[in-house]
Amino acid sequence: MGTAPARAPLSPGMGFAGLSFVVNVLVVLTSAVITSRLYGVEVVGQYALAMSPWLLLVSLSTVSEQIALVRTLAPIPRGSDEATGLFFAVLTLSAGLTAAMSVPVTVVTTAVLRGPAGQPESVLPAIAIVAGYVLLENPGWNLDSVLSAYSQGRRLFWCRLATVLTYLFSSIALFWVTTSVWGLALANIISFAVGLVARSFAVRGFIGRRPTFEHYRAGLRRLADLLRFGVRLLPGQLLMGMTLQAPLWIISGSAPIAQVGAFSRASTMAVRLNEASFRINEMLFPDLVRLQREGDTRAFTDTLERSLRLALGCLLLPAAVAGGAAGPVMSIFGDGFSTAAGAVVFLFLAHVIYVATAIVASAYNAMGSPHLTSSFSAIRCTVALSAAALLVDRYGIEVAAAGIFAGYAIELAAQILTLRRTIGLAPTQVLHPSTIVRLLACYGGSFVVARMIAEKVSSSMLALPLAVAAGAVVFGGIAVVSNIVDAHDRQAVRGRLGRLATGGAPRLPADGARPRR
Numbered sequence: 001m002g003t004a005p006a007r008a009p010l011s012p013g014m015g016f017a018g019l020s021f022v023v024n025v026l027v028v029l030t031s032a033v034i035t036s037r038l039y040g041v042e043v044v045g046q047y048a049l050a051m052s053p054w055l056l057l058v059s060l061s062t063v064s065e066q067i068a069l070v071r072t073l074a075p076i077p078r079g080s081d082e083a084t085g086l087f088f089a090v091l092t093l094s095a096g097l098t099a100a101m102s103v104p105v106t107v108v109t110t111a112v113l114r115g116p117a118g119q120p121e122s123v124l125p126a127i128a129i130v131a132g133y134v135l136l137e138n139p140g141w142n143l144d145s146v147l148s149a150y151s152q153g154r155r156l157f158w159c160r161l162a163t164v165l166t167y168l169f170s171s172i173a174l175f176w177v178t179t180s181v182w183g184l185a186l187a188n189i190i191s192f193a194v195g196l197v198a199r200s201f202a203v204r205g206f207i208g209r210r211p212t213f214e215h216y217r218a219g220l221r222r223l224a225d226l227l228r229f230g231v232r233l234l235p236g237q238l239l240m241g242m243t244l245q246a247p248l249w250i251i252s253g254s255a256p257i258a259q260v261g262a263f264s265r266a267s268t269m270a271v272r273l274n275e276a277s278f279r280i281n282e283m284l285f286p287d288l289v290r291l292q293r294e295g296d297t298r299a300f301t302d303t304l305e306r307s308l309r310l311a312l313g314c315l316l317l318p319a320a321v322a323g324g325a326a327g328p329v330m331s332i333f334g335d336g337f338s339t340a341a342g343a344v345v346f347l348f349l350a351h352v353i354y355v356a357t358a359i360v361a362s363a364y365n366a367m368g369s370p371h372l373t374s375s376f377s378a379i380r381c382t383v384a385l386s387a388a389a390l391l392v393d394r395y396g397i398e399v400a401a402a403g404i405f406a407g408y409a410i411e412l413a414a415q416i417l418t419l420r421r422t423i424g425l426a427p428t429q430v431l432h433p434s435t436i437v438r439l440l441a442c443y444g445g446s447f448v449v450a451r452m453i454a455e456k457v458s459s460s461m462l463a464l465p466l467a468v469a470a471g472a473v474v475f476g477g478i479a480v481v482s483n484i485v486d487a488h489d490r491q492a493v494r495g496r497l498g499r500l501a502t503g504g505a506p507r508l509p510a511d512g513a514r515p516r517r
Contacts, residue, residue, distance in 0.1 A: 041336035045261030073149035085215030125185035132189035163195035270347035288366035324450025325467035343401035383407035446475035
């Protein structure tokens, strides 16, 4: 019998990507609890609507140029004139497109806020947040693409931690100045500014301060190739924005602002799971691109399968305990937020599946088939928004959450089943039926235990920690018995954790070439 082929290692920056996700989620959820208790459910609802134009602009003002930039920069030596010229060319495109799209987005959302939504108090804060995105956050996101292309998980971790901590402390400080929605809006803008400064320092050595005219022109000439790739991703980006934002607008048209605030906080917790997809893919995608170009199909498949299995194994745990203890979870935000407890179960599961769809989409993108991700996104958007628009007025916000979950679940099924026809991978190579059964067993056991404790313990302050602890123990026990994380995975994870104290990703040679696997 031949020996099994060596398994491809996890991406060098994956350890810090995981740490970044966990720490940032904890800080953001802490911020959500503190700001909810300080500002109240109605101001939180106003802030959710004030953020919507910004989040919509994020989807509308891109042709996926940042994903295309990561894909192109990955094999280019760091610090080179070629990398610098290409980055500034993409930044020019991104900044111009964002500024141009901010005008119609602002006009339309202002009309909606003053009209159907009936929240004129959110108009000026919304405009301020949009301006902050155009001037501060969008350039910062472009800098993230450089760090992602060179697997700089450690630097990304510190930049993002600085951003979320700034929002937390700013929102607390501003509460003593104003208790209106302006406190949260200004805290957001301040965090944009701090994030941009941090990233500007972090990219030193990976791109120059400014490109030569010759290399800038060379970068501009390459934009056409980047756009041809990015434009095929554009419909998926737009549909993603609609799926996330439209349910909130639909609810605001038929429910009191307090319910909008409650749904927003439930959604905020669940959407934080989405960050796992960004942190994973900014390390995973460059690896998949390089493996595809090297023709290493076995390593490509193995890397994709393990990323998907480990991501689902990690994220189903918070989904199980949050869904099982939904009542006590929502009660920590204060009065009025418990009305969204029923939506928590579906929202958390929906965004766990979103992370899975984003990981599989990276495989399609790395193989040069980004148009397919847009087709799958259309399925998800149609299902999710149809459920929200047709049923939420009659059955409540739980239906909007259930529709989002159904949309993501159908999208993931379509992605997996189409793999063989499109990029030559059997569905069972990427997500085996036995893996699905083991994951469902972990989720189901943890959910049931957490729900039983949450219902039997009368004090919500006591029920929450008990339910979370018991659910986590049950989840971990089933995961160990069913071997969700195998010996190879444990060895790889231990190796990455060992790097955390010494810099995350291995140092690149002076010429910028990447160490071979």
